[in-house]
Each structure stands twice: as structure tokens, then as C-alpha cells.
Amino acid sequence: MAAENEIQIHADDAADARVAAQRAVDEVRRIERKYSRYREDSLLSRINASAGGVPVPIDDETRALLDYADRCWQQSGGLFDVTSGVLRRAWRLDVARVPTDAELAPLLALVGWPRVERDGAGIRLPLAGMELDFGGLGKEYAVDRALAELSACGMASALVNLAGDLAILGPQPGDVPWRVGIRHPSRPQSLAASLAVSAGAIATSGDYERFVEVDGVRHSHLLDPRTGRAARGLRSVTVQGPSCLVAGSAATIAMLHGEAEGLRWLDDLGLPCYAIGSDGRVTDSFTRPGR
Amino acid sequence: MAADRPGSALAGLLQAAVALPVLVLPMRAGAVQAGEAGAAVLSYRERGLMKVTEPVAWVRLDLDGQWEFRASGVVDIVSGASPRLVTNQSGEPVQSLTGASIRDRRVGGELGVMRRVGDVKVGLSHTRSDEDDYRSRAIGAQAAWEFDERLTTFTAGVGRAGDRVRSAENPGLDEPRRTDEYLIGVARVLSPTAVVQTSLQASRGRGWYNDPYKLTLTFPPGGGLPVLARDIRPNHRASLAWLTRYRQRFPSLAGTLQAEHRYYRDDWGIRAHALEAGWSQDLPSGWSVRPALRYATQSAASFYSPTVPQPVPAVHSSDQRLGAYGSLSPSLKVVKTLDGGLSLEASAGWYVNASRWRAGGGGTPSFETLRASYVLMGVKRDF
Numbered sequence: 318m319a320a321e322n323e324i325q326i327h328a329d330d331a332a333d334a335r336v337a338a339q340r341a342v343d344e345v346r347r348i349e350r351k352y353s354r355y356r357e358d359s360l361l362s363r364i365n366a367s368a369g370g371v372p373v374p375i376d377d378e379t380r381a382l383l384d385y386a387d388r389c390w391q392q393s394g395g396l397f398d399v400t401s402g403v404l405r406r407a408w409r410l411d412v413a414r415v416p417t418d419a420e421l422a423p424l425l426a427l428v429g430w431p432r433v434e435r436d437g438a439g440i441r442l443p444l445a446g447m448e449l450d451f452g453g454l455g456k457e458y459a460v461d462r463a464l465a466e467l468s469a470c471g472m473a474s475a476l477v478n479l480a481g482d483l484a485i486l487g488p489q490p491g492d493v494p495w496r497v498g499i500r501h502p503s504r505p506q507s508l509a510a511s512l513a514v515s516a517g518a519i520a521t522s523g524d525y526e527r528f529v530e531v532d533g534v535r536h537s538h539l540l541d542p543r544t545g546r547a548a549r550g551l552r553s554v555t556v557q558g559p560s561c562l563v564a565g566s567a568a569t570i571a572m573l574h575g576e577a578e579g580l581r582w583l584d585d586l587g588l589p590c591y592a593i594g595s596d597g598r599v600t601d602s603f604t605r606p607g608r
Numbered sequence: 609m610a611a612d613r614p615g616s617a618l619a620g621l622l623q624a625a626v627a628l629p630v631l632v633l634p635m636r637a638g639a640v641q642a643g644e645a646g647a648a649v650l651s652y653r654e655r656g657l658m659k660v661t662e663p664v665a666w667v668r669l670d671l672d673g674q675w676e677f678r679a680s681g682v683v684d685i686v687s688g689a690s691p692r693l694v695t696n697q698s699g700e701p702v703q704s705l706t707g708a709s710i711r712d713r714r715v716g717g718e719l720g721v722m723r724r725v726g727d728v729k730v731g732l733s734h735t736r737s738d739e740d741d742y743r744s745r746a747i748g749a750q751a752a753w754e755f756d757e758r759l760t761t762f763t764a765g766v767g768r769a770g771d772r773v774r775s776a777e778n779p780g781l782d783e784p785r786r787t788d789e790y791l792i793g794v795a796r797v798l799s800p801t802a803v804v805q806t807s808l809q810a811s812r813g814r815g816w817y818n819d820p821y822k823l824t825l826t827f828p829p830g831g832g833l834p835v836l837a838r839d840i841r842p843n844h845r846a847s848l849a850w851l852t853r854y855r856q857r858f859p860s861l862a863g864t865l866q867a868e869h870r871y872y873r874d875d876w877g878i879r880a881h882a883l884e885a886g887w888s889q890d891l892p893s894g895w896s897v898r899p900a901l902r903y904a905t906q907s908a909a910s911f912y913s914p915t916v917p918q919p920v921p922a923v924h925s926s927d928q929r930l931g932a933y934g935s936l937s938p939s940l941k942v943v944k945t946l947d948g949g950l951s952l953e954a955s956a957g958w959y960v961n962a963s964r965w966r967a968g969g970g971g972t973p974s975f976e977t978l979r980a981s982y983v984l985m986g987v988k989r990d991f
Binding site for chain 2: 331378381382384385387388389391392458461462464465468484485486488491492494498511512513514515516517518557558559560562563566567582585586587588589603
């Protein structure tokens with residue numbers, strides 16, 4: 318994770334806080350080692366290396382994460398698909414070029430969550446070249462696990478922030494909320510809004526973090542698994558949820574929908590959110606509840 | 609594909625999420641502070657004689673995160689200034705004489721409105737102050753730009769004040785004074801625990817600056833008729849003030865260091881430095897205490913002299929506030945924060961000045977040390 322990560326804790330005993338923070342950091346590292354697609358020895362890489370071959374046995378944690386990915390696939394109408402990572406190969410972020418249909422076609426043939434075989438033996442990707450990618454889940458799950466470690470160590474006022482996806486156990490001393498800023502999608506050094514959060518998880522999905530700009534059109538890193546093209550909809554969605562995993566996948570799903578559909582999805586979801594549309598229009602149920 | 613019914617998407621995701629070893633957090637967005645209101649009473653005593661009581665009330669409202677409105681009112685009640693005359697026939701200079709000031713009440717207020725547009729905040733303010741013998745009206749405009757994810761703020765402001773000076777002793781006196789002010793400043797968050805800000809304020813005024821109640825009486829050595837001079841100051845004043853503030857929080861000590869330096873110069877010849885250091889210490893149960901010490905030193909105005917020089921100049925004042933001296937001001941503030949955004953404050957401070965405390969020596973001779981003290985009690989509520 319090459320971005321700014323932090324853990325903030327308020328505690329009566331600094332030594333206790335340090336111990337808790339270390340356990341949280343260790344947990345984040347463990348999850349990264351297990352599910353990172355950049356590591357050859359990670360469980361995820363082993364599953365991908367075995368595509369078209371034999372099933373790979375998985376533990377309860379991985380099974381539950383895949384069940385969660387399945388639920389996201391269902392709730393998003395197939396837009397949230399953890400096998401869609403292969404489409405990235407057609408989009409090279411360092412080359413400002415839109416891939417052709419011919420380039421995308423062979424990759425699209427490798428996408429399709431329903432095809433993944435999950436049973437008692439483990440997990441199997443039926444075609445060689447298929448890949449699982451926990452990009453939309455891994456970081457958010459790590460935030461939740463880190464916070465769970467802090468809570469298990471008795472911390473009550475803590476914040477875990479991994480590159481903008483964060484979760485908060487409880488307010489700062491004096492019942493003072495933590496201040497969370499939402500980055501502005503077009504002005505990178507600016508804040509679009511400032512939230513005061515006492516508890517809960519906040520996750521943001523936006524088109525400004527990793528994108529390719531071609532002829533003035535921004536193509537975000539969120540790709541539609543049906544077409545291989547960049548999802549075109551809202552510019553940024555921030556969701557507050559009961560866990561970072563839920564908030565993060567909800568924000569990603571909203572971004573994968575078109576703009577109007579995405580706003581409808583957020584409305585049905587019922588969680589506080591802050592969405593910035595392509596024309597800059599803000600839909601805010603955070604600072605103005607009920608609007 | 610939208611969810612079958614509102615809320616079912618969330619229920620679906622949540623049901624799958626709880627199968628994992630993660631917490632289900634309550635969701636609490638703290639109330640963003642929408643404003644505050646407060647009232648305080650200040651009691652100021654000078655040399656044990658002059659007493660000022662100043663009740664003040666203020667309110668600040670934050671509407672929608674875009675508009676901010678503030679208003680404040682103050683009433684000064686002054687009583688008991690009495691004239692002093694000290695003579696010394698051996699030839700030493702004497703003190704000046706002040707007519708009894710019948711200023712018994714000053715009523716003042718300020719109204720301000722501010723609007724935020726993206727990273728910029730613009731505001732307008734109006735201030736007024738009324739006494740029997742002095743009236744002031746001022747307007748100001750200010751703009752602030754926030755950069756760098758709100759870590760840096762640049763401020764600029766202009767203001768104009770129009771005053772009218774009268775005298776309770778001289779009904780014929782009714783003189784105007786106009787002052788234009790310009791301000792630029794920058795504030796920077798250095799780290800999660802340190803903030804620094806610095807600002808330059810330039811002021812240019814034209815009009816009546818004399819103190820209508822002040823006379824200087826000087827008895828020449830060896831006897832003879834005393835020389836009397838009224839307080840006559842230049843009809844213009846241009847000044848520059850440079851203020852720098854630094855705040856550093858020490859989380860392991862639960863305390864904050866507050867340091868401030870102010871440099872002042874004007875075209876009357878006054879050069880002054882003031883340095884203040886304070887330490888705000890958090891204590892259990894919502895208490896905090898802040899001891900502080902301020903040291904100031906200044907050089908005299910070019911037309912200041914405690915006695916009337918010979919020949920009598922066109923411009924002269926013996927007002928000690930224009931002299932060369934140093935001062936020390938220790939103070940202590942105690943704050944108790946209660947639930948519901950209520951806080952109570954009590955402060956006490958002492959002020960002592962002395963010509964021998966002027967940095968580098970050269971303090972005005974025959975300077976009468978001023979001792980003053982104040983007590984302030986206030987209450988504030990956030991909402």
C-alpha cells in the first residue's frame with residue numbers, strides 16, 4: 318500500500334496504546350501478505366497461479382471474504398466482480414491510450430465471477446489466465462481487522478486510516494469527534510467537505526486517484542466488467558458504514574453504476590453519504606441528514 | 609439493478625460482513641459545531657483607584673457551513689478617576705495633571721458576516737463605540753484563502769474607522785479622526801500539533817489625537833510661575849504592527865505552549881516589542897489552567913516628555929503611555945468544561961510597568977509606575 322497510512326489512539330497509558338497499535342499494524346501486514354496480488358507468495362497469487370488447474374484449499378477467513386465478494390456481486394447486479402482485475406492489462410496507466418475492442422475481447426473472456434468454483438476442496442478458477450483481485454476489498458478489510466485488534470486490546474478512542482479508507486472506534490477525549498476531510502475530485506490540494514465523525518467507518522471511491530486521461534477525458538481505474546471500459550458516473554462517493562468493508566464496497570458499487578443509478582443505489586442503501594457528480598453537483602446526506 | 613426494497617442492499621452486505629471477524633461499529637457523526645454564545649464580565653482596577661467593569665456578550669452562528677454570523681456587545685463602566693498632582697520644589701520634574709474624566713459609560717458593539725465560497729471566505733464587519741465624549745464607527749472587509757488541504761491560510765483585510773472626539777469639559781470641542789487599516793497574514797499548520805501565524809497590520813490616520821483632558825504643569829527649579837501645556841499631538845499617525853503567534857501541543861504532557869511576539873512602530877517615534885509565553889495545561893475532569901507572562905518594552909514618542917521643555921514646543925504630551933518603559937504582566941486563566949458544550953472561565957492578571965524595565969535602559973525618568981489588575985469571569989456555550 319503505497320499511500321499514507323496512520324493509526325491514532327487516545328489512551329490513558331501510552332505503553333498500552335503502543336502495544337495495541339503494533340498489533341494492529343501486524344494484522345494489516347498479515348492481510349497484505351495473504352491477499353496482495355503483488356506478492357508471488359501470497360495466497361491470492363497461488364490461487365491465480367493455479368487457474369485452469371487444481372483447486373487451492375482455503376481457510377475460513379478467505380471463504381468468508383469470498384462469500385462477501387459474492388454478496389457484492391449480487392447486490393451490484395454483477396458490476397462488482399472480483400475477477401475483473403484482468404482487464405487492467407489492457408489499460409496501462411503510464412500510457413494515455415484507450416484500449417480497442419480487439420484488445421479487450423480476450424480479457425473479457427476471462428471475466429465472470431459466477432464461473433469461479435467454490436466448494437469443500439477450496440477454490441478453482443476454471444480458465445488459465447483468470448485472476449482474483451481483492452483491490453476493492455483487501456484494504457477495507459484490513460482497516461476493519463486493525464480496528465478489531467485495537468478494540469481487543471481495550472482501546473476505545475482510536476482511528477485507523479489506510480490511504481483514505483478509515484474506521485473510528487470512538488470519539489476523542491471530551492466526546493470530541495474526529496475531523497475527516499473529503500478530497501476534492503478536481504482540485505487535488507483542496508477539500509470538498511469536512512466531516513465530524515465520532516464512530517463508524519468512512520470509505521471513499523473516486524475517479525481522481527488512479528486514472529488515465531486521454532484527450533481530456535478521464536478514465537478511472539474502476540472498470541465495468543461487462544465492457545472493460547472505465548465506469549462513467551459519479552466522480553467521488555464517500556460512505557459512512559458500520560464497517561469499512563461495507564462502506565468501501567458500497568462506495569465502489571455506487572461508482573460502478575452510472576450517475577443516476579449510482580445515486581439511486583446510495584439512496585436505497587440508506588447510509589450517510591457524500592457524492593460528487595460529473596457536473597460537480599453534490600448529494601449530501603452526511604452534513605444535512607434527510608436531504 | 610436496484611435493490612428489491614430500500615435497505616435490503618445494506619442488510620445483504622452486512623449479513624455477509626458479520627461472518628468475518630470484524631466489528632460492527634455504531635455510526636455516530638458528531639454534531640459539527642454550529643456556533644457559540646458567551647458572556648463575560650471583566651473588572652479592571654488601576655492603581656487601586658480607577659475601576660472598570662465590562663460586561664460583554666457575543667454570539668457566533670455557523671449557518672450551513674457557508675455563512676457565519678457574529679455579534680458582540682460591550683459596556684464599559686468607569687468610575688473613580690481622580691486627579692493627581694505631585695509637586696517637588698527642589699527642581700525635580702513633576703507629574704502631569706489629569707482632569708477628572710467623567711466618562712462613565714462606553715457602549716460598543718460589533719456585527720460581522722462571513723461567507724464561504726469553496727476555499728475562500730469573505731467577510732464584512734461593522735464596529736461602533738459610544739461614550740459621552742467619544743464616538744467611533746468602523747467598517748472592515750476581510751478575505752481568507754485556504755490552500756494545501758486547509759493547511760495554509762492567507763488573509764487580507766481593509767478597514768476604515770471614523771471617530772469623533774469631544775470633551776465633557778469643553779462643549780465646543782468636536783473633532784474628527786479617520787483611520788485606514790490594512791492587514792495581511794498567513795497561518796500554517798506545521799504538524800498535527802503545531803500551528804504558526806504571522807500578520808502585518810498597517811494603519812494610517814488623520815485627525816485629532818490630543819487628549820482633551822491632559823495638561824502638563826511644570827514648576828521650574830528655583831521657583832517661579834509654572835508652565836502649563838496642553839496635550840497636543842501630531843494630526844496624523846502611521847503605524848505598523850507585526851504579530852507572530854506560535855502554538856505547539858505536547859500530547860504526552862497534555863499541554864499546549866502558546867507564544868506570541870508583537871513588534872510595533874509608528875511615525876510618532878514609538879518602537880515597541882512585546883513577548884508573551886503561556887502554557888495551557890489540561891487537567892482531569894474537564895479543567896485546564898493557563899499561566900502566562902507578557903513582557904513589553906517601548907521607546908518614547910518623539911514629542912513625549914514628562915515635563916514641558918523650554919521653549920514650549922508645538923507638539924507635546926506627557927501621557928506616560930507614550931513614554932519609554934517596560935512592563936510585566938503575569939496572568940492566570942482557569943477553565944472548566946462541562947457536558948453539553950458549556951465552559952466556564954475565570955482569569956486574573958496583573959500589570960506593572962516601570963521605566964527601569966525598558967530593554968536596554970533609557971527608560972523615561974520620573975515615570976510613575978502603574979500597577980493594575982483585572983479579573984474576568986466568563987461563560988460560553990457551543991451549540
